[in-house]
Amino acid sequence: MTLTMNPKGRPSAARALPPARDPWRRTGGAAVRGRTGVLPRVLAYCGLAALAVAVLYPLCWMALSGLKSNGELFTAPWSLPAHPRWDNYADAWNQGTLRYLLNSALVTSASVLAVVLISAWAAYGLTRLDIPLARPALLLVLGGMMLSPTVALVPLAQLLQALHIYDTYWALIVLYTAFKVPFTTFLIRAYLLSLPSEVEEAAHLDGASRWQTFWQVVVPMSRPILVSAAMLQTLFCWNEYAFALVFVTDDRLKTLPVGLADMAGRLNSDWPILFAGLTIAALPMIIVFLLGQRHFIRGLAEGVGK
Amino acid sequence: MTTLHGVPTAGSRTARRVRHALWAAPALALITVFVYYPVVENVRLSLLKFSVFQPGTRYVGLDNYRQAFSDPVFWKALVNNLLFAVTSVTVQVGAALVLAALLEELVGRRLGGLLRTLYVVPAAVSMTVAGLLFQFLYQRDAGLVNSLLGGVGLDSWQRDWLGQPDTAIWGVIGMSQWQSFGYTTMLLTVAVQRIPRELYEAAYVDGAGRVRTFFTVTVPMVRQMTTLLVILTVSGAFLVFNEVMVMTGGGPSNSSQVLGTWLYASAFTGDDMGYAAAIGTVMFVLTFAAGAAQLYYSRRKAVEA
Numbered sequence: 001m002t003l004t005m006n007p008k009g010r011p012s013a014a015r016a017l018p019p020a021r022d023p024w025r026r027t028g029g030a031a032v033r034g035r036t037g038v039l040p041r042v043l044a045y046c047g048l049a050a051l052a053v054a055v056l057y058p059l060c061w062m063a064l065s066g067l068k069s070n071g072e073l074f075t076a077p078w079s080l081p082a083h084p085r086w087d088n089y090a091d092a093w094n095q096g097t098l099r100y101l102l103n104s105a106l107v108t109s110a111s112v113l114a115v116v117l118i119s120a121w122a123a124y125g126l127t128r129l130d131i132p133l134a135r136p137a138l139l140l141v142l143g144g145m146m147l148s149p150t151v152a153l154v155p156l157a158q159l160l161q162a163l164h165i166y167d168t169y170w171a172l173i174v175l176y177t178a179f180k181v182p183f184t185t186f187l188i189r190a191y192l193l194s195l196p197s198e199v200e201e202a203a204h205l206d207g208a209s210r211w212q213t214f215w216q217v218v219v220p221m222s223r224p225i226l227v228s229a230a231m232l233q234t235l236f237c238w239n240e241y242a243f244a245l246v247f248v249t250d251d252r253l254k255t256l257p258v259g260l261a262d263m264a265g266r267l268n269s270d271w272p273i274l275f276a277g278l279t280i281a282a283l284p285m286i287i288v289f290l291l292g293q294r295h296f297i298r299g300l301a302e303g304v305g306k
Numbered sequence: 307m308t309t310l311h312g313v314p315t316a317g318s319r320t321a322r323r324v325r326h327a328l329w330a331a332p333a334l335a336l337i338t339v340f341v342y343y344p345v346v347e348n349v350r351l352s353l354l355k356f357s358v359f360q361p362g363t364r365y366v367g368l369d370n371y372r373q374a375f376s377d378p379v380f381w382k383a384l385v386n387n388l389l390f391a392v393t394s395v396t397v398q399v400g401a402a403l404v405l406a407a408l409l410e411e412l413v414g415r416r417l418g419g420l421l422r423t424l425y426v427v428p429a430a431v432s433m434t435v436a437g438l439l440f441q442f443l444y445q446r447d448a449g450l451v452n453s454l455l456g457g458v459g460l461d462s463w464q465r466d467w468l469g470q471p472d473t474a475i476w477g478v479i480g481m482s483q484w485q486s487f488g489y490t491t492m493l494l495t496v497a498v499q500r501i502p503r504e505l506y507e508a509a510y511v512d513g514a515g516r517v518r519t520f521f522t523v524t525v526p527m528v529r530q531m532t533t534l535l536v537i538l539t540v541s542g543a544f545l546v547f548n549e550v551m552v553m554t555g556g557g558p559s560n561s562s563q564v565l566g567t568w569l570y571a572s573a574f575t576g577d578d579m580g581y582a583a584a585i586g587t588v589m590f591v592l593t594f595a596a597g598a599a600q601l602y603y604s605r606r607k608a609v610e611a
Contacts (some may be wrong), residue, residue, distance in 0.1 A: 045413065048409065052424040056424055058439055062435075077450060119333060122333035124329055125327070129326035131323060132324065132327055137330055140337065144337045145597065146597030146598060147597070149340070151545070151569070151593070152345050155351055156344045174336075239431075245551070257435075261552055275439070278439060282430075282431045285432070290423070300489075
C-alpha cells in the first residue's frame with residue numbers, strides 16, 4: 001500500500017489549501033502562545049474551563065437528578081441525591097425506554113448500513129466507471145444536498161401511504177437512507193478522487209470482476225471515510241425527530257426521540273424517572289462520539305467544505 | 307456482436323456502460339423518489355385545497371399563498387425564524403470564531419483539544435433529550451435558571467420562561483445555542499489551524515496587537531469556512547422544528563411558532579393540507595437559496611474535479 005500512504009501512515013487526501021494539519025497532532029503555535037503574559041493566560045484558562053463546566057453541568061445534573069425523588073428534586077435541586085434511587089433508572093427502563101431503544105437501534109443500524117453501501121456504490125460508479133449520462137447523474141446526486149425534504153411533509157406522508165410503508169420501520173429506514181445518500185455519496189466520492197486508481201486497475205487486469213475489485217480493493221482503501229460516514233449517519237438517525245414523529249404513530253414502533261417525548265407526557269410530573277430515561281437515551285451517543293470523535297471531525301470537516 | 311481489431315463494438319460498449327450504471331442506480335432511484343419528487347409534488351399540492359377526511363381536491367391557484375401573507379401566525383413564525391437565524395449566526399459563527407482563536411492561541415495543544423471536545427458533547431445529545439431537560443431548567447419554581455437569577459439578586463427577572471409569550475422563543479433559541487456552538491467551534495478550529503503561522507509572526511513583528519491580528523489575519527483567512535457556516539446556520543434556522551416542537555409546541559398562543567411547526571400544525575392539526583404545502587414551499591425557496599449559495603461556494607470544485 002505504499003501508493004496511498006503519506007509518511008504519517010494516513011491515506012493522503014488531495015487538498016487545495018496549505019497542508020491540512022491533523023487537528024489533534026499539530027505542535028505549532030507555541031511561539032505565538034509564548035508572547036502572552038501569565039495573567040491573561042490564567043484568566044483565559046479559567047474562563048474557558050468555566051465555560052466547559054457550564055456547558056456540561058446540565059447533562060451531569062440530569063443524570064444525578066435521575067437518582068432523586070420528586071420531592072427532593074424540587075426542594076433541593078442543586079444538591080447531590082441524599083439517597084440515590086437506582087430504582088428510577090430501572091423504572092424508566094421498564095416504562096418503555098427499552099422498547100424505544102431497540103427500535104432506534106434497529107432503524108439506525110439498517111439505515112447506516114444502507115446509506116453507506118448505496119452511497120459507496122454510487123461514488124464508485126461515478127468516479128471510476130464509464131457511465132451513460134455520468135454528469136447529469138452526478139449533478140442529480142449532489143443537487144440533492146440542496147433540498148431539505150422536511151419542507152415536504154405532506155407529499156411524503158401521501159407517498160409513504162401509497163407505498164404501504166406508512167407507520168412501519170421501513171418508513172424511517174427508507175427516508176433516513178434516501179435523504180443522506182447525496183451527502184454521503186459526496187463524502188465518499190471526494191475521498192475516492194483523492195486515491196490513485198492504479199491498484200484497482202491492476203486488480204481488474206488480473207481478472208477480478210468489478211464487484212470483486214470493489215469489495216477487495218475499494219472498500220478497504222476507503223475505510224476511514226466509510227467509518228466517518230457511518231458515524232455521522234448514526235448520530236443523525238439516533239436523534240432524528242420530525243419524521244419519526246409524523247410517519248410513525250404506533251407506540252410499539254416509536255424511536256427514542258419521539259418515545260421519550262411521549263413518555264414525558266405519560267409521566268407528567270415524575271421528573272426524576274424522566275431524567276433517568278433521558279440519560280439512558282443520551283449515553284450511547286455520547287460514548288460513541290467520545291470514542292470516535294476523530295472520525296466525526298473528519299467527516300464534518302470534509303462535509304462542510306475543504 | 308463481433309469485435310473488430312480487438313476494439314469492442316458499439317453494442318458491447320453500450321451494454322457495459324449500462325451495466326456500470328447499475329452501481330449508481332439505487333442511489334439515483336432513492337433520491338429521485340424520496341427527495342426530488344416530494345419537493346416538486348409539494349409545489350403542486352400548494353395550489354390545491356384538500357383535507358385528509360374529505361375526499362377530493364380543489365384547485366385554488368395562489369390562494370394558499372394569499373392566505374399565508376394575511377395570516378398573522380405565518381408572519382410571527384417567519385420573524386421567529388429570523389430571530390433564530392440572527393442569534394445563531396452571532397453565537398455559532400461570531401462568538402465561536404473568537405472561542406476557536408482563543409483556544410488555538412492561548413491554550414496548549416492537549417488542553418485545547420480536551421476543551422473543544424467537552425464543548426461539543428451537547429451536540430451528540432438528541433434534541434428531545436435537550437429540549438425536555440431545558441423545559442425543566444426554565445421552570446418557574448424549581449428551574450435552575452430562576453434559581454441562578456435569584457442567587458445573584460435578579461429576582462425580578464425570574465419568570466416562567468417557556469410559559470410567557472414574550473420569552474418562550476428566546477428560551478428555545480437559548481437551548482439551541484447551548485447545543486450547537488461547540489460543533490461550529492470545532493469546525494472553525496480546523497480552519498484556524500490551517501492558517502500559516504508565519505502570517506501571525508509577521509503581524510506581531512509589525513506591531514499588531516492580539517485583537518488587531520484577529521481581525522486582520524484570522525477573520526480573513528477563515529472566510530471560506532465562516533461563509534459556509536453562515537449559509538448552513540441560516541438555512542438551518544429556517545428549517546428549525548424539533549426544538550420548538552419538543553419545548554413549547556409553538557405556544558403559548560402561537561408565540562413561539564416557526565415555519566416548520568406551523569406547517570406541521572396546519573397539516574396535521576388544522577387539516578389544511580394545501581396551506582401546509584404552501585408554507586413548505588416558502589421554506590423550500592428560502593433554504594434552496596441558501597443551499598444554492600452553499601453549492602456555489604464549496605462544491606464547485608467537487609463538481610469540476
